[in-house]
Structure formats: structure tokens, C-alpha cells
Amino acid sequence: QSTVVTAGAVAATKLAAAPDKKASPIKVGLVGCGGRGTGAANQALQANDSAVIWAMGDAFEDRLTGSMKTLISEKGNRAEIPKDRQFVGFDAYQKVIDSGVDMVILTTPPHFRPEHIAAAVKAKIHVFCEKPMAVDGTGVRSVIESTKLAKSNGTNLVSGFCWRYNYPH
Numbered sequence: 001q002s003t004v005v006t007a008g009a010v011a012a013t014k015l016a017a018a019p020d021k022k023a024s025p026i027k028v029g030l031v032g033c034g035g036r037g038t039g040a041a042n043q044a045l046q047a048n049d050s051a052v053i054w055a056m057g058d059a060f061e062d063r064l065t066g067s068m069k070t071l072i073s074e075k076g077n078r079a080e081i082p083k084d085r086q087f088v089g090f091d092a093y094q095k096v097i098d099s100g101v102d103m104v105i106l107t108t109p110p111h112f113r114p115e116h117i118a119a120a121v122k123a124k125i126h127v128f129c130e131k132p133m134a135v136d137g138t139g140v141r142s143v144i145e146s147t148k149l150a151k152s153n154g155t156n157l158v159s160g161f162c163w164r165y166n167y168p169h
Contacts, residue, residue: 026051027101028041037067093106104125110134113143114133
């Protein structure tokens with residue numbers, strides 16, 4: 001649901017910037033192509049018909065190709081990514097950020113998250129990241145600084161939650 005909110009915010013920003021023109025595609029980057037990342041990317045594509053998966057990155061090539069195959073089977077050509085925007089390795093997150101994306105979905109293991117958030121916010125890219133945003137004091141302080149920078153540069157930084165509420169039974 002948070003992915004949907006972020007994609008919607010990016011879409012609203014693009015539409016507000018060009019009200020008399022057809023909206024250009026929302027270029028979504030995915031960093032971390034496991035099950036949660038694939039699900040979040042699918043939700044982003046579901047949130048807005050003009051969203052496309054623009055670039056993908058993971059430390060492992062089999063995760064990336066498996067994720068892309070799943071997304072293509074569910075969303076068709078909106079998830080077909082040319083080889084030059086498929087990045088493998090520990091620097092894949094930076095290559096996805098540098099590829100021209102409008103927003104990035106960060107679903108790598110949590111100890112990487114503060115560094116990935118900081119890089120995306122510095123590049124003025126909208127960010128959806130899974131929880132937790134950080135796992136130690138240094139990471140938490142980094143995320144706090146990234147949050148301040150995101151606010152000052154007008155980008156969205158949101159995190160997923162498992163439950164937002166609980167109905168009493």
C-alpha cells in the first residue's frame with residue numbers, strides 16, 4: 001500500500017508539472033529483487049497505468065532475472081527491461097539510481113538500507129523502502145539526515161509497514 005502511495009505521489013508531481021500534456025511514464029527502479037521487491041514493484045505498476053519498471057538491481061543475477069520474469073508474466077511489457085538497465089553486484093543500487101528513474105523501491109537486506117536511502121535522496125529520487133529503515137544507531141542517524149534532505153529537496157521518502165491498525169475483536 002505504501003508503494004501505491006509513493007507511486008501516486010510521483011504521478012501527481014509529474015501531472016502537476018505538465019497539466020496540458022499527457023503524463024510521461026513514471027520510471028520505477030527496483031533494488032532488491034527477491035519476493036518482497038517483486039511484490040512491491042508489482043504494486044507500483046498496479047498503482048498507476050503510466051508506471052514502468054525502468055531499471056532493476058540486485059546482488060545476484062538469478063534474483064533479478066526471476067523477478068523480471070514474474071513481473072513480465074503479470075504486467076507485460078511494462079516490466080521488460082533492456083540488458084543495459086539490469087544491474088548486478090553490490091553497486092547495483094547506485095546504477096539503478098543513476099539510470100534516470102523517478103522513484104526507487106529499496107528492498108535489499110536492511111543493513112544496506114541507510115546507504116541506499118542516502119544515495120537516492122541525494123540524487124533527488126523519490127524513495128519507497130521496506131522496513132526497517134536502519135538496524136543500528138549509525139544507520140538511524142543516517143536515515144534521520146536523509147529524511148531532512150528529502151524534505152528540503154521536495155522528494156518523498158516512505159517506508160512500508162506490516163500493519164497500520166488492528167481492529168479489536
